[in-house]
Amino acid sequence: MAMEKIQNIRFDDTLLSSPYMKPIRLHFERRGMKLNWDIALEHDSVACILYHRERNALLFVRQFRPPVFVRKVRRLPENIGKGVHDIQWQEYPISLGETLELCAGLMDKQALNPLQTMAEEIAEECGYKVPEDQITLIKKFIPSVSISGAQQYMYYAEIDDTMKISEGGGNSHEGEFIEKVFMTLAEAKAYIDQEAVASPPGFLFAVKWFLSQKAGTVSKTPAKSTSSVIN
Amino acid sequence: MAMEKIQNIRFDDTLLSSPYMKPIRLHFERRGMKLNWDIALEHDSVACILYHRERNALLFVRQFRPPVFVRKVRRLPENIGKGVHDIQWQEYPISLGETLELCAGLMDKQALNPLQTMAEEIAEECGYKVPEDQITLIKKFIPSVSISGAQQYMYYAEIDDTMKISEGGGNSHEGEFIEKVFMTLAEAKAYIDQEAVASPPGFLFAVKWFLSQKAGTVSKTPAKSTSSVIN
Numbered sequence: 001m002a003m004e005k006i007q008n009i010r011f012d013d014t015l016l017s018s019p020y021m022k023p024i025r026l027h028f029e030r031r032g033m034k035l036n037w038d039i040a041l042e043h044d045s046v047a048c049i050l051y052h053r054e055r056n057a058l059l060f061v062r063q064f065r066p067p068v069f070v071r072k073v074r075r076l077p078e079n080i081g082k083g084v085h086d087i088q089w090q091e092y093p094i095s096l097g098e099t100l101e102l103c104a105g106l107m108d109k110q111a112l113n114p115l116q117t118m119a120e121e122i123a124e125e126c127g128y129k130v131p132e133d134q135i136t137l138i139k140k141f142i143p144s145v146s147i148s149g150a151q152q153y154m155y156y157a158e159i160d161d162t163m164k165i166s167e168g169g170g171n172s173h174e175g176e177f178i179e180k181v182f183m184t185l186a187e188a189k190a191y192i193d194q195e196a197v198a199s200p201p202g203f204l205f206a207v208k209w210f211l212s213q214k215a216g217t218v219s220k221t222p223a224k225s226t227s228s229v230i231n
Numbered sequence: 232m233a234m235e236k237i238q239n240i241r242f243d244d245t246l247l248s249s250p251y252m253k254p255i256r257l258h259f260e261r262r263g264m265k266l267n268w269d270i271a272l273e274h275d276s277v278a279c280i281l282y283h284r285e286r287n288a289l290l291f292v293r294q295f296r297p298p299v300f301v302r303k304v305r306r307l308p309e310n311i312g313k314g315v316h317d318i319q320w321q322e323y324p325i326s327l328g329e330t331l332e333l334c335a336g337l338m339d340k341q342a343l344n345p346l347q348t349m350a351e352e353i354a355e356e357c358g359y360k361v362p363e364d365q366i367t368l369i370k371k372f373i374p375s376v377s378i379s380g381a382q383q384y385m386y387y388a389e390i391d392d393t394m395k396i397s398e399g400g401g402n403s404h405e406g407e408f409i410e411k412v413f414m415t416l417a418e419a420k421a422y423i424d425q426e427a428v429a430s431p432p433g434f435l436f437a438v439k440w441f442l443s444q445k446a447g448t449v450s451k452t453p454a455k456s457t458s459s460v461i462n
Contacts, residue, residue, distance in 0.1 A: 004261075012256040015246045018269040021378060023254040024315065025243040026297050030235075030325070035406040037297035038249040040271035042378055066257050066268035067380030068373055075382075084255065094261070099376050106377075140427035141435060142299055144375050145330050146337075147252055147273055149298030151306075152432070175266040196371040201383070202432035204372060208439050 006069075009089040019108065021148075042148045046118040047104035048135065048155040049206040050126065051218055058188050058210065059159065060100050060203075061125055062179040063170070068198065069097025099198045100181060100191070102154075102206055114153040125178045127168030128159045138209060143202060154206060156214070185215055237300075240320040250339065252379075273379045277349040278335035279366065279386040280437040281357065282449055289419050289441065290390065291331050291434075292356055293410040294401070299429065300328025330429045331412060331422070333385075333437055345384040356409045358399030359390045369440060374433060385437060387445070416446055 016023055022041040029035065050059040073079060073092050105121035107114060115132050122130050135157045143152050170176030183191065191197065192207045247254055253272040260266065281290040304310060304327060310318050336352035338345060346363050353361050366388045374383050401407030414422065422428065423438045 006259040006261045008265075009257065009259045012258065013253070016254045016256055016269055018256075021254070021269040021271060022244070023247045023252070023271065025247055025249070026240065026301060027243065028237040028240045028297070028320075030237045030295070030406060031408070033406045034239075038247055038252040039298045039301055040252060040254065040378060041298075041301070045377075064261070065376045065380065066259070067270045067272075067378055068376055069380070070257060070270055071272070071380030071382070089259075097380075099373065101376065137426065139435070141430055141432050142330065142428075143432060144378065145296045145299055145332065145431050147271060147298055147375065147379060149296065149300070149302030149328075151302070154432075175261060175264045177262070195368065197373075199372055200376050200432065201372050201374060201385075201436050204370065205432045205436040205439060208436060208443070212439070212443065 003093045005090060005093055007090060011084045020106070039149065040147050042150050043106040043108045044151045045104060045106050046114050046121060046153045046155065047102040047202055048118055048122060048157055049102055049210050050122065051158045051210065051214065052182065053158055053160045053218070055182055057182040057184050059103070059126055060181045060183065061103050062098055062100050062181050063177065064094045064097050065099050066097060068099055069094060072096045100203070101199060102203055118155050122157065123165060125168050125170050126180055127166035128163040129165045130157050130159060130163055134158065143200065152202060154202060185211065234324045236321060236324055238321060242315045270380065271378050273381050274337040274339045275382045276335060276337050277345050277352060277384045277386065278333040278433055279349055279353060279388055280333055280441050281353065282389045282441065282445065283413065284389055284391045284449070286413055288413040288415050290334070290357055291412045291414065292334050293329055293331050293412050294408065295325045295328050296330050297328060299330055300325060303327045331434070332430060333434055349386050353388065354396060356399050356401050357411055358397035359394040360396045361388050361390060361394055365389065374431065383433060385433060416442065
């Protein structure tokens, strides 16, 4: 699995129209100057830091992110200066594009509010059914100020084995293959203390928030000896 | 200034070609499924949390971010369901699109490495010339895993009045109007403790990092009574 690769890779750099990202150029004038800014509109999103009580562990997700794969492969020494069409993409393992993230999702269903979206994502990606009144908003912020401007709602929730409804894993029929990753609090601290992480800054903030605000108040039972990667 | 507006606003939603953002669609196959993902390639970036020794304060920047303005105006009740061409953009103050951020910049000059880019941004935006060996890398992460995949280098630096070379403010001839914002440590803590912030999560992480890792080790002189916004 570590060396899994993707196949038949090609890029289309003509006009995009997409349910997930809409490029648009804003022209405007400010203080007498004609200016413009290129924007990639995207949906607002939700993310949740999940604490599993019996395991005394945090639950994250690992997944393949095509933009991270593309950016990282382009940054390799042998590809510097090459156009995207000139790179031997099929030679690189998808692990280059794998990230460790909070359970998260886009708010792309108009009928669902942020909290409902979050509950649905926790069920789909991680397989736990958490009552909405046990999912607490901890912060709203703007992940990408320079390109999309969308907002993220960040939540905290505690889970336990009574809430488990499935193995999670995302919508595999849509090509979403999500791996659950449990980490003890010490493992999570060691992970964010690394100099480089394949994670977004919201992840770093949420773990730091949990360790400083919550870790002392949750279950005092010692962490079970467990492999850090499940499922 | 608070009610400053922008004028002659129009959107161009045809093909983009931009030095800052390149939309591209990746087609690929994984586990036998044909998939695709829309990506907005952007440059890697740098950001720095700046601590001013004599003021015993952190230095941030406030600026107008068009993507945040567009997203926030579209989210207003009167604009729900409207297309971008149908919104009365000129009626809204630019303050809706203003963010509080770390001093930061894109790595869009090939001749400069991340550290050199950071030193240049600190000088341009904030007006302090910091020796490169006094700018410390604290973390590398991926701000946008779902749309750009670019990496951010986050730094820490201390500044003092001997390093001041200008008032900063960015490249005003390129339409960049950057306001310096000094905050005492208590003010910074109160800011990030709010439920909603017009800031990116990297900002939240950096302030939390500073308060937990650095605040006890830096100058113990009490903060001067100062207005929180300078320049």
